[in-house]
Amino acid sequence: MTNDLKESFSGDAPPAPAALAAKVRTLAPSMTRSMQRVAEAVAGDPAGCAALTVTGLAELTGTSEATVVRTARLLGYPGYRDLRLALAGLAAHQQSGRAPSVTADIAVDDPIADVVAKLAFDEQQTLADTAAGLDTVQLGAAVAAASTARRIDIYGVGASSLVAQDLGQKLLRIGLIAHAHMDPHLAVTNAVQLRSGDVAIAITHSGSTGDVIEPLRVAFDRGATTIAITGRPDGPVTQYADHVLTTSTARESELRPAAMSSRTSQLLVVDCLFIGVAQRTYETAAPALAASYEALAHRHTPRTR
Amino acid sequence: MTNDLKESFSGDAPPAPAALAAKVRTLAPSMTRSMQRVAEAVAGDPAGCAALTVTGLAELTGTSEATVVRTARLLGYPGYRDLRLALAGLAAHQQSGRAPSVTADIAVDDPIADVVAKLAFDEQQTLADTAAGLDTVQLGAAVAAASTARRIDIYGVGASSLVAQDLGQKLLRIGLIAHAHMDPHLAVTNAVQLRSGDVAIAITHSGSTGDVIEPLRVAFDRGATTIAITGRPDGPVTQYADHVLTTSTARESELRPAAMSSRTSQLLVVDCLFIGVAQRTYETAAPALAASYEALAHRHTPRTR
DNA sequence: GACAGGGTTGAAAATATCTTTCAAAGGTGA
């Protein structure tokens, strides 16, 4: 008889996904007093109820286990266990609904958990922006040049120097002759050695860092293929760049210097460049990668486990 | 033992809501064969597994109930029942979030546009996983220690050395005495100088890089507060760490070495740490940041436009 | 190559949870 009622309501009985509150309202009139109390508790606090056992929910609502099970049945589930699973799902769903509450700037008094959420969100945003704004034609050209280069020089100072080093390390690892110059003077000195068939890469967020522009200019004059990775595609550095890869510029706040998001953006561009080159030089890159991995293995102490 | 591990990972045990797949990847290496099978099934088909009982899941994975329960425990839940609820929540969550089109691994013959899209997506994923898996209690403790430290030493080699440098640069910029050591020998030599009230930070993805563990051990023995930033919360490095910050481990492919996503993850953690410290030392950090910005201004040539 | 020692595993017992049963309590109309 309880069964008849359930059937008559939900037809061929697909358990309710998220429309649980609505179902409770619809069915409330056909419920007995005790069952209504249970249904009310369930609709009011899905997350809380999901954490309770039958006995717990029975006590909370001042009823018995049997009533709770009956209510679950009426709502269209085979038993309380399944209602509970549905509640957990509903709770998670509600949770995600109120996610975009932390889009504001990071404030001095933000709790640490908010800082993590905001920072992660901002960096994700930066990645999406960068990917959207990256010119694949320019990237393809840069990849082609780097893949066949006799030698690759990379320039970056300050925060960008880390990105330059990262690219240098990775290219070296797949067997290319690449070097990241951190000292501006040495960079210029070395740039003089470049010639056609070589590649020079300048990384500068502002697009106007003299220490990075100068070696690129020299390389350009010497006939090397020059690439600029910058957030200002109209900046001075692009004068001497055959190919320009644009990084995105995110809003910055007092506590979150621009260096943070520009770094994220630059690294993505550099990674794309690297993967592109690795694809093009796969025959030599794959064994080189494997070899460098092997070489490092002994530096790790055995696992504790 | 199983218990220690769980505790060391999730602090005082806030069960994971949506970061389950990430957690599975992070903990997979420390799992036994049978447990890995279970974890794999769970991560691969949360919705399907949520519909199964312990016995059902045990049969599906060809293991026993005991193993399923053990796996649930390792993942941070009190038992299978709770894991199941979390799975139901995750399933509901996935239901709502639209699946991206380019989730596959990067292949040798992918067009450059796909490489960009996949890479950006993967790194976004890594950020989300890292944020979800980061223990804010541990982070808070690390921030507190670093904010009041007399001196901060940072250790990292290989790809992690760039992250170490990044953190060092930023902390210096807000007026803290921080130094990133790249030479393992010098790192140990300097670690001997540390004492109570100082902070030592080790960055290693594998958690077992001897060159990084050694200076941390020395610092630990000297009474300094030690922090480990690692992808292996059960690795040897955590022996000597007062606070462990876990980075996420993303799936890697032949062309996309693990170093790439671990770097992204490490940088996010380091940024969170930095912002946290900047908040705590706002009085001195804000003017210091402004001053360093001023100091750099003259290095940029005037804009062309 | 045999062996000790520790980690890994699943069968089965023990426990917790859920479901069903059934008789008593509560309500309703004659």
Add this chain to the structure above:
DNA sequence: TCACCTTTGAAAGATATTTTCAACCCTGTC
């Protein structure tokens, strides 16, 4: 007031989960 039907919860019964423990399988050692 009483007969009858509905609602309800205690307790028994059925499932699911957790724990225990002995066998098993490695791995490194002599």
